[in-house]
Amino acid sequence: MNRRLMDRSFYWFCKSMTWMALGILLILIFHICRQGCEYLDWQFLSSLPSRSPEKAGIKTALAGTVWIICFTALFAIPFGIATALYLEEYAPKRHPFVRLLQINIANLAGMPSIIYGLLGLTIFVRSLGFERSILAGSLTLALLILPVIVIASQEAIKAVPDSIRFAAYAMGARRYQVVLGQVLPSAIPGIMTGIILSISRAIGETAPLIIVGAMSYIAYTPESIFDMFTVLPVQIYNWAGRPKEEFHAIAAAGIMVLLLLLLSLNFIAVTIRSRYQRYK
Amino acid sequence: MTEPIIKIEDLSIYYGEKRAINQVSMDFCNNEVTAIIGPSGCGKSTLLRSINRMNDFVVGLRNEGKVLYRDKNIYAEDIDESEIRRNIGMVFQKPNPFPKSIYDNITWGPKINGYKEDWEKLVEESLKRAALWDEVKDRLHSSALELSGGQQQRLCIARAIAMRPEVILMDEPCSALDPKATFKIEDLIHELKESYSILIVTHNMQQAARVSDRTAFFYLGDLIEYGPTKQIFELPKKDQTQDYIQGKFG
Numbered sequence: 001m002n003r004r005l006m007d008r009s010f011y012w013f014c015k016s017m018t019w020m021a022l023g024i025l026l027i028l029i030f031h032i033c034r035q036g037c038e039y040l041d042w043q044f045l046s047s048l049p050s051r052s053p054e055k056a057g058i059k060t061a062l063a064g065t066v067w068i069i070c071f072t073a074l075f076a077i078p079f080g081i082a083t084a085l086y087l088e089e090y091a092p093k094r095h096p097f098v099r100l101l102q103i104n105i106a107n108l109a110g111m112p113s114i115i116y117g118l119l120g121l122t123i124f125v126r127s128l129g130f131e132r133s134i135l136a137g138s139l140t141l142a143l144l145i146l147p148v149i150v151i152a153s154q155e156a157i158k159a160v161p162d163s164i165r166f167a168a169y170a171m172g173a174r175r176y177q178v179v180l181g182q183v184l185p186s187a188i189p190g191i192m193t194g195i196i197l198s199i200s201r202a203i204g205e206t207a208p209l210i211i212v213g214a215m216s217y218i219a220y221t222p223e224s225i226f227d228m229f230t231v232l233p234v235q236i237y238n239w240a241g242r243p244k245e246e247f248h249a250i251a252a253a254g255i256m257v258l259l260l261l262l263l264s265l266n267f268i269a270v271t272i273r274s275r276y277q278r279y280k
Numbered sequence: 281m282t283e284p285i286i287k288i289e290d291l292s293i294y295y296g297e298k299r300a301i302n303q304v305s306m307d308f309c310n311n312e313v314t315a316i317i318g319p320s321g322c323g324k325s326t327l328l329r330s331i332n333r334m335n336d337f338v339v340g341l342r343n344e345g346k347v348l349y350r351d352k353n354i355y356a357e358d359i360d361e362s363e364i365r366r367n368i369g370m371v372f373q374k375p376n377p378f379p380k381s382i383y384d385n386i387t388w389g390p391k392i393n394g395y396k397e398d399w400e401k402l403v404e405e406s407l408k409r410a411a412l413w414d415e416v417k418d419r420l421h422s423s424a425l426e427l428s429g430g431q432q433q434r435l436c437i438a439r440a441i442a443m444r445p446e447v448i449l450m451d452e453p454c455s456a457l458d459p460k461a462t463f464k465i466e467d468l469i470h471e472l473k474e475s476y477s478i479l480i481v482t483h484n485m486q487q488a489a490r491v492s493d494r495t496a497f498f499y500l501g502d503l504i505e506y507g508p509t510k511q512i513f514e515l516p517k518k519d520q521t522q523d524y525i526q527g528k529f530g
Contacts, residue, residue: 163372164378166337166376167377169334169337169365170369170370171365171366171393171439171443172362172363172366172389172443173389174362177392182378185379185380
């Protein structure tokens with residue numbers, strides 16, 4: 001085959017793959033919206049779950065997800081960024097222990113989430129006695145997303161040129177001032193990308209939360225981190241598994257709520273990112 | 281020769297086993313421009329970076345001998361290297377402004393060192409001294425990275441000046457710039473020597489001849505010849521210096 005033809009066909013191959021994937025996604029979203037839109041209203045958002053589909057609402061699951069995500073972020077982000085800063089800016093890179101740590105972090109990022117669920121069950125629910133609480137759930141999810149945040153933050157920190165560090169040191173800066181005043185602000189956009197991805201993953205996680213005891217039916221919204229909880233994907237899973245057709249429709253409405261929540265979180269993160277990218 | 285501000289005594293610098301600087305002793309005078317010239321790899325940047333301890337960041341590098349700043353050995357145990365760098369500023373080969381606004385580039389150094397200043401005034405003065413004020417006064421809060429290469433390098437000089445150092449080290453400050461921007465920086469060096477002692481490493485001999493009062497010629501880690509620039513360029517005492525200046529090697 002001549003190269004000119006090869007050139008054209010490769011271009012069309014990549015283009016059609018892109019559009020095909022996008023098309024499937026759009027069909028999926030369209031299908032869900034058509035199914036769920038008649039149930040998506042204020043009553044749906046503000047009602048407790050119920051046996052009858054007309055009365056059923058998503059209030060407890062939505063509140064549970066918001067609680068879980070807030071605390072997951074609260075636990076995972078400081079640990080993740082601090083670990084990345086330590087590994088990149090302080091730790092001796094060639095030390096065998098540091099290398100071992102690095103390999104393990106990479107492996108942990110690829111572990112099936114159900115294993116984190118079992119870990120959470122053993123440590124947080126049983127050993128530490130947090131029981132089936134938001135605390136146990138969010139700590140488990142924080143462990144799950146920690147490796148991803150660490151790796152993404154490390155990449156972002158690596159991308160900060162050394163010339164910036166040297167310029168700062170040459171002005172008499174101490175190491176913490178170089179790290180906090182120059183490296184971290186320059187790395188924030190990249191770090192935010194990692195956080196967005198990992199939080200989005202955490203929002204959709206079902207398996208580990210079922211293991212640490214997310215409820216499928218709960219009659220009140222949580223008021224403290226020691227309360228029981230359910231989350232959107234668990235609720236959606238529960239509805240989707242019922243035989244009644246109407247429940248499939250409210251499952252679709254639940255998916256719409258989940259998607260909207262994801263989009264708004266991403267929007268916040270993108271805003272923060274662009275604030276820090278002002279000086280690029 | 282005025283009173284020396286930096287004295288190097290018997291300094292040798294090693295990269296692992298390799299010796300980059302070989303038992304060099306020399307003095308740098310106050311309020312003068314000293315040029316360090318020599319072919320690539322002769323150790324001139326290594327020597328420059330030993331004066332504000334920027335060599336501390338090079339893994340496997342080792343010093344012998346002394347570098348005295350105001351009669352204190354900067355490699356002594358009780359010396360705080362960040363204090364040294366506050367008084368001995370540095371301008372790098374490639375312009376490296378911080379990814380912040382022009383204003384913040386100037387104020388960052390003094391702020392982290394706990395200086396209390398009239399910041400507006402400091403920014404204006406520093407930029408004026410670096411001959412950049414007129415070009416940027418209307419956009420102090422826009423990104424430093426939007427400036428041209430030559431402007432960025434002058435911003436780096438302004439940033440160094442804002443720390444009110446006594447000595448400014450310049451490591452081939454014009455090697456990444458075009459002739460017009462180079463001319464501006466050279467002009468600036470002339471003005472700055474009124475207030476600062478300047479050490480400039482350059483591979484450009486014409487530049488050394490134009491800007492410096494004294495010139496040191498290095499070859500393979502040895503200080504071959506050091507004296508008033510006029511003498512070095514017109515009546516060099518050593519054949520090696522003569523050959524280098526005439527462009528026979530380099």
